Amino acid sequence: MRPPQQTPAKRPQPVVVIGGGVGGLTCAIRLRAAGHPVTVVERNDVVGGKLALYERDGFSFDIGPSLVTLPHVFDEVFRVAGTSLEEQVDMVRLDPQFRYSWRDGTTLDVADDPDETAAAFDAFSPGAGDQWKQFDGNGRVIWDVSERTFFAGPMSGPVSLFKRMESAKDLLHIDARRTLRRAARDTFEDNRLRQWASRYATYSGSSPDKAPATLSCIPHIESRFGCWYPMGGLSALRDAFEKVALDVGVEIRTSTEVVAITRSPNRVTGAELADGSYIDAPIVVANADARHLYSDLLPDDAALKAVRKAPRSTSGFVLCIGARGTTPGIHHHNVWFSGDSLQEFREIDARQLASDPTIYGCVSSTTDPSQAPEGDENWFLLVNTPPGIEVDADEYRDLVLDRLAEHGVDLRRRMRFCAAMTPADMEHNYRAPGGAIYGTSSNGKMAAFLRPRNRGTIDGLYLVGGSSHPGGGLPLVTTSARIVAEMIDDDTA
C-alpha cells in the first residue's frame, strides 16, 4: 500500500473544484489537507455525482455504484485527513460475492475465498477450477504491473507508461494485445465461464470484443481484495467523504453552477458562477466531464477534438423496484446472463439496445435490513446500453422484467413501485454526455492513451474524474484525485 501523502504545500494556493463527484471530493480533501484553501462547487443540491441515492416509501437504492472494490484506495484518502475508512464507514466484506445465473438454469456462486471459488468452478464445469486459477494468476500479474505503472501517475501517451515499466516483460504482462473475450476463450473451455470472464469489460463501460485482456485484473481484484458494501448504502461513503472534507476545512457550495473558467490569457484565474459572481483562484480542478469542460467552460476546439477521440463508456438502464416479500436464493449481487453474449455486445456496439440483455441485480436489503421495509426487498436492476441512446422506459422495463421472469425471478406481481432511469436521465442528473456511466471506456488498444490528460490545456487547470486518466469507477476516480493532488503539489513546490 502507498503511504498516505500529506506533504504540506510550500506555497498554498486557492483552488476551485468544479463538481462534487467522488473524484472532486477526494481531490479536495487531499489538497485541503496539504494546506490549500479549497472550494468545491456543485450544481446539484447534494454532492456525490453519480454516487447517488434514491429513497421512496421506506426503500433505499444506490442508483449509481453498488459495489465497492479496492477499499484501501479510499482508506488512503481518509488517512491523509487524519482518520480512516474504518472510523468513518462500517464496511462489510461480502461472502459470497456474486451469484451468476444462465438461461439453462445453472447457477454459480463466487465466494470470498480463492480455494472455495476454484472448487465451485470445478463443480460447475470439471477442470474449470484450474482454468480459474490460471485466469486469476494472470490477473494478479496484470494488476501488480498496472498498479506501479498505469495507476502510478499521469499519462501523456504510451511513453509515460513505458517509462514506468521495469522491463519489456511488463508490456507483455499487461496482456493488452488480445481482447478480453479472446483471453476468456483461451482460458475457459466452458462457454458459460467465457461469458463470466467477458462480463468484466462492463466494469469500465467497455465491450469484451474491443477492450484489452488487461481488464482480466478486475476479477482478480475482487478475489484478492474483496467485494465490499458500506452499511447504510453507498451513500454512507459519499456522506463520509463530505463530512471529512468539511472537517478538514473544504468549503462546499451545492446548488451552484460554474458557467465558465476565467483566464488571463495563459492561465486560469478562477470560475464564473451562474449568478454572475466569481471565485478567484489560480488553480482550477475540473471534476466535470472533459467534453463539458472544453465545449462550455473553457471552449477549446483542439482539446475538444482530442477528447472526442477517447471512446465513450456505455450508459445504462436502471430500474428501482420496491418489491413485496423476499426471494428465495437471492444474493446481494446477482447477474442473469443473456442467452448469447456475442449477439448482446454486437447490438450494444452497433448502438442498439440489447434484445436479450445481461441483467445485474443488487438487493442490498439481503445484507442491510435498513434498505427496505421489514419483509420486503430493494431491487436495483441495471442493464448496459450504448451511450446517448433514446430508451422507451416502459417498453424496455417490460422487456427486462420479462427476461428476468424467464430466468425464474418474476417481480412483475410483487412491485410496490418501479422507477426507471434512462441514459438521458443520467446525462441530465450528472451532466454526463450520453449518460456515460464511466466517462471513457477501454475499447481499443489505444484507449488508455486517448483519455483526456489530468493536466489541462492552460496553466493551473487540472482534470479529475471518470472522463480523464485513469478512467471511471470509484477507485479509479479516487486514484485520479491522488494523481492530480500530487501534480499540484509538484507545481506549487
Ligand SMILES: Cc1cc2nc3c(=O)[nH]c(=O)nc-3n(C[C@H](O)[C@H](O)[C@H](O)COP(=O)(O)OP(=O)(O)OC[C@H]3O[C@@H](n4cnc5c(N)ncnc54)[C@H](O)[C@@H]3O)c2cc1C
Ligand atoms: C448506474 C451506475 C452504476 C455504477 N456502478 C459502479 C460500481 O458498482 N462500482 C464503481 O466503482 N463504480 C460504479 N459506477 C461508476 C462511478 O459511479 C463513477 O465512475 C464515479 O462515481 C464518477 O465520479 P467522478 O469523480 O467522475 O464524478 P461524477 O460522479 O461524474 O460527478 C461530477 C459532478 O460534477 C458536477 N458538475 C458538472 N458540471 C458542473 C458545473 N458546470 N458546475 C458545477 N458542477 C458541475 C455534476 O453535477 C456531478 O455531480 C457506476 C455509475 C453508475 C451511473
